[in-house]
Amino acid sequence: MEQKDAVIIGGGPAGLAAALELYFQGIQDILILEREDHLGGILRQCIHDGFGLGRFKKSLSGPEYAQAFIDEIEKYKISYRTGTAVMEVSEDHRITAISREGVIVCQARSVILAMGCKERSRGALGIPGERPAGVFTAGTAQAYMNLYNRMPAKEVIILGSGDIGMIMARRLTLEGAHVQAVFEIMPHPGGLPRNIIQCLEDYHIPLYLSHTVTGIHGDSRLTGVTISRVDERLRPIPGTEKEYACDTLILSAGLIPDNQLSAEAGVVLDPHTKGAVVDEHYQTSIPGVFAAGNVLHVHDLVDFVSIEAEALASEAAAYIRGVELAPCQLEIRAGKGIGHTIPQRVSGKKDFLLSLRVGSPYKDCSIVVRQGDRVVWRRKMKKVIPAEMIQFTIKAEQIQKQEELEVSVE
Amino acid sequence: MKKIYTCIICPGGCEIETEIKDKRILSLTGNTCDKGADYVRQEVTAPARTIATSVRVKGGVLPLASVRLTRPIPKDMILSVMEQIKKISLTAPVLSGTVILKGVCGLDSDVITTRNVRAVSE
Numbered sequence: 280m281e282q283k284d285a286v287i288i289g290g291g292p293a294g295l296a297a298a299l300e301l302y303f304q305g306i307q308d309i310l311i312l313e314r315e316d317h318l319g320g321i322l323r324q325c326i327h328d329g330f331g332l333g334r335f336k337k338s339l340s341g342p343e344y345a346q347a348f349i350d351e352i353e354k355y356k357i358s359y360r361t362g363t364a365v366m367e368v369s370e371d372h373r374i375t376a377i378s379r380e381g382v383i384v385c386q387a388r389s390v391i392l393a394m395g396c397k398e399r400s401r402g403a404l405g406i407p408g409e410r411p412a413g414v415f416t417a418g419t420a421q422a423y424m425n426l427y428n429r430m431p432a433k434e435v436i437i438l439g440s441g442d443i444g445m446i447m448a449r450r451l452t453l454e455g456a457h458v459q460a461v462f463e464i465m466p467h468p469g470g471l472p473r474n475i476i477q478c479l480e481d482y483h484i485p486l487y488l489s490h491t492v493t494g495i496h497g498d499s500r501l502t503g504v505t506i507s508r509v510d511e512r513l514r515p516i517p518g519t520e521k522e523y524a525c526d527t528l529i530l531s532a533g534l535i536p537d538n539q540l541s542a543e544a545g546v547v548l549d550p551h552t553k554g555a556v557v558d559e560h561y562q563t564s565i566p567g568v569f570a571a572g573n574v575l576h577v578h579d580l581v582d583f584v585s586i587e588a589e590a591l592a593s594e595a596a597a598y599i600r601g602v603e604l605a606p607c608q609l610e611i612r613a614g615k616g617i618g619h620t621i622p623q624r625v626s627g628k629k630d631f632l633l634s635l636r637v638g639s640p641y642k643d644c645s646i647v648v649r650q651g652d653r654v655v656w657r658r659k660m661k662k663v664i665p666a667e668m669i670q671f672t673i674k675a676e677q678i679q680k681q682e683e684l685e686v687s688v689e
Numbered sequence: 690m691k692k693i694y695t696c697i698i699c700p701g702g703c704e705i706e707t708e709i710k711d712k713r714i715l716s717l718t719g720n721t722c723d724k725g726a727d728y729v730r731q732e733v734t735a736p737a738r739t740i741a742t743s744v745r746v747k748g749g750v751l752p753l754a755s756v757r758l759t760r761p762i763p764k765d766m767i768l769s770v771m772e773q774i775k776k777i778s779l780t781a782p783v784l785s786g787t788v789i790l791k792g793v794c795g796l797d798s799d800v801i802t803t804r805n806v807r808a809v810s811e
Binding site for chain 1: 695696697698699700701702704738739740741742743745751752753755756757764767768771785786803804805
């Protein structure tokens with residue numbers, strides 16, 4: 280059985296950044312396991328630009344951003360196996376994977392979860408109707424077009440205003456498809472404002488809020504969908520149904536951290552993020568098992584994924600060297616207006632980066648962190664939206680007592 | 690005329706309030722960085738965008754190489770530029786960062802590859 284200081288599950292942006300940072304911190308007995316045949320993760324199919332404005336100070340495409348990391352991995356000869364799918368992670372850090380060569384079992388001092396996220400599917404959305412071909416998640420359509428050179432659509436309806444859905448609206452339009460409209464069940468857009476402008480408005484594609492698909496029609500191929508308006512509790516309003524003829528329905532209705540392996544290993548998950556509950560060291564409920572990137576919580580920008588994975592690597596390196604990580608007893612609770620926070624537990628003895636998302640849009644508000652009645656931290660915000668991840672550093676000296684923290688929007 | 694622009698440079702998406710007369714900006718507020726002001730100035734006079742797509746690759750381990758523009762082009766030129774890019778076909782190996790069409794449609798922007806594609810036999 281192979282022994283490794285660190286095994287990284289997933290060769291996407293989080294896994295690659297974690298591997299490099301571990302290497303730079305002196306932990307060089309590393310193995311990256313990637314189930315696809317290439318490193319790079321989802322970036323490989325994200326051919327649009329806009330990546331790396333923070334890290335590289337220029338607007339790169341996804342493949343270029345990934346390649347910058349892959350080049351470094353190759354340069355330092357960090358070992359990786361592609362075409363290798365992890366089947367099981369045990370509580371005592373034993374990893375079982377399969378590849379074309381057979382079964383690989385590996386014992387790791389530290390396991391780094393970097394599996395990314397998955398898309399909410401038709402089944403997960405519970406859309407009623409028939410089951411014709413032509414219903415794809417945005418990422419599937421993106422893979423068809425950008426990796427396999429297959430055009431999946433002619434007449435398109437998009438459900439959900441997530442960023443990938445809007446980016447695919449533009450992509451499909453540029454390749455000659457007709458995107459009729461984007462429908463969003465929530466009263467606010469799911470994706471970033473810049474994508475509403477450059478992917479929808481630029482191409483005159485309308486976005487309808489508070490609407491959803493309530494029927495899917497077609498025998499072998501999709502022939503149309505029924506769209507209904509929804510009320511404030513997101514229930515379809517009878518009598519508002521409208522029929523749209525189309526051959527393709529693209530779903531872009533949210534991303535979910537992919538934690539099947541983590542859950543089976545016994546990692547405690549957060550019901551809000553659907554990722555692991557972690558402390559300020561990015562350590563999960565299992566000592567020595569760390570998580571970062573979209574497997575932990577869905578990010579808006581890959582730059583933040585890389586930074587988070589690097590922060591994880593510093594902590595994992597300390598763990599591997601036998602340094603005791605400060606115990607984290609203080610819970611962070613998501614209060615009014617806050618969807619979730621990362622981390623969920625801190626020591627109170629060390630500065631930490633707090634990441635969060637708001638549950639709905641607010642204007643001229645404050646994000647406030649409290650311990651009981653005492654305000655630990657406060658920042659005025661002109662505008663906050665659920666599509667954008669918010670991050671700020673809380674200093675150790677701001678936390679004066681051993682009491683849980685609550686974050687809220689006021 | 691008052692108009693609100695949503696900046697597309699970063700995910701912040703600043704809402705920038707402007708007052709415009711005859712394509713001249715009289716006032717501009719709400720941007721949190723200089724790039725926002727530059728974006729609005731460009732948007733008012735001649736809106737520009739970058740685009741990304743793919744070109745076919747013969748003999749490669751992948752059928753496509755992704756490409757992008759090096760500089761934004763006028764918005765109304767997007768479809769013409771797409772037409773030019775569609776005519777291109779490459780032969781593997783393809784190296785990321787290779788200029789495959791210089792000054793596309795006579796514009797001050799090049800089409801470059803953004804992916805390495807190895808040849809099948811390599």
